[in-house]
Amino acid sequence: MKLAVVGGGSTYTPELIDGFARLRDTLPIEELVLVDPAADRLELVSGLARRIFAKQDHAGKITTTTDIDAGVADADAVLLQLRVGGQAARNQDETWPLECGCVGQETTGAGGLAKALRTVPVVLDIAERVRRTNPDAWIIDFTNPVGIVTRALLQAGHKAVGLCNVAIGFQRKFARLLEVEPGQVHLDHVGLNHLSWELGVRLGGPDGENVLPKLLAEHGDAIADDLRMDRRIVDRLGVVPSYYLRYFYAHDEVVRELGTKPSRAAEVAAMEKELLEMYGDPALDEKPELLAKRGGAFYSEAAVDLAASLLGDGGSPVQVVNTYNNGTLPFLPDDAVIEVQARVGRDGATPLAVPALDPLYAGLISNVTAYEDLALEAALRGGRDRVFKALLAHPLIGQFDYAEGLTDRLIAHNREHLAWA
Known part of the structure; x- marks a missing residue:
């Protein structure tokens, strides 16, 4: 089995390598290719990667290349973990929105749109190279904003599934609190990428006992602290929101907080x-x-599980992924990309049925999906007016003057990455 990681020079990569080494029985990799234009980073990361494999007696070969076509040739799966513009672009995404009184964050709001505009064309170019070189390869997208990027890939006809670590993080956290093995914890995870809620926490499988009320009663303070949310929010909802919901539920508080400290990009x-x-x-x-x-x-762990299921029978049959809605949430179009539990196999991902959602969640999901429609249109076709409409549609913005000011700033800070600007 051959896997390619595009963006293999990322400092994230040793986390991925460690999982490949530990879970080699689940995903028996014979060759791993790290692909990245930054040859100096590749050298450092691949050196550590080979030492990790050697220490854990993994027999797989690790190679590197700056050539995408060569790297993805004959690969069974290609993992995308890109950051177009690097931390410098992220730092801008997290700062200029604050000038308009809006959240500065790399995957949501105006900063998230900027990242989508930079990223979608690059990812689609890579995907086309994969298709020309090896049309049977699966593309696993970990590149943010995952929902928009995955939809761009699927819409262009690529074999793609989106992946995020939010759900597996909750699974591991709840398993520790419940003192059970992670595999015993099944999440009723519903929403979009970075806009999701755990509506239930079940032991043993999708039909198991829902222990979420017990978790909230016994560990509500710890859960709220991890989310950096007021305990009252979690109690009133009766569910566990993704920590990204903090930007919606406490927007003004977050804006004030972000204005008083260095950006996360600077820290990273x-x-x-x-x-x-x-x-x-x-x-x-x-x-x-x-x-x-x-x-x-x-x-x-999430990447190994997903790749093993797409390429064989080694992974979990049910996983949280980003894929086409196809009627799962009836208030969304079929080609919207949602983040839910799905059955995953060689033919891809099929979402499990989801009970009717409270309008509190369905309304916000619908609103953000409409924004994502416009964001993808702007990423594919460009133009100031399309950027403005996407910003105006976003529930974290939604005011004409804000959208106007943010549009100008977004274009000014990203001109080198926007072919149409």
Whole structure:
């Protein structure tokens, strides 16, 4: 089995490598290709990757290339983990929206739209190269904004499934609180990427006992603290929202907070510099503890599980993924991309049935889906007016003057990445 990781020079990659090494019985990789235009980062990351494989007695071969076509040739699956513009572009996404009184965040609001505009054309170009080189390969997208990027891939006819680590993070957290194995915890996870709720936590499978009320009663403070939300929000909802819902439920508070401290991008950039120095140490043969602070926890386990299910029979039959709605949420079009539990196999992902949703959740999902429609149109076709309409449609913006000011700033800060600007 051959896998290619596009964006293999990312500081995330040793997390992925560690999972591949530990879970080699689930996903028996013979060759892993790390693809990245940054040859210097590739050298550091691949050196550590080979040492991790060696320490854990993994027989797979790790190779590197800056050539996408060569890297994806004959691959059974291609994982995408890109950041177009790097941390510098992310830093801008997290700062200029604050000038208009709006949340500055890399995957939602105006910053998320900027990232989508930069990213979608690049991802589609890579996907076309994969299709020309190896049309049977699966594309697993971990590149944010995952929902919009996955929809672009599916809409263009690619074999693609989107992946996020939010759900597996909740699964692991709840398993610890319940003192059970993670595989015993099934989530009633519903929504869009970075706009989701855990409506139930079931033991043993989709039809198991819902222990969410018990979790909230016994561990509500800890859960709310992890979400950085007021306990009252969780209690009133009676469900566990993704921590990204904080940008919606406490928008003004978050804007004030973000204006008083360095951006997350600045923190991550400093962390990445330190990580890359660590990766260059020939004595290091395991992922460093600092990597846990970088983000992406349990990404490797989720990626292994998904790839194993798409390529064979090694993964879990039911996983949380991003895929076409196809009637699952009846208030959305079939070609909307949702994030729910799905049966995953060689033919792709099929969402499980979802009970009728409270309008509190369905309304916000519908609103953000409408924004994503417009965001994808802007990413594919460009133009100031399309950018403006997407911003105006976003529930975190929604005012004419805000959308006007944000449109100008978005284009000014991203001109080098926008072919039409």
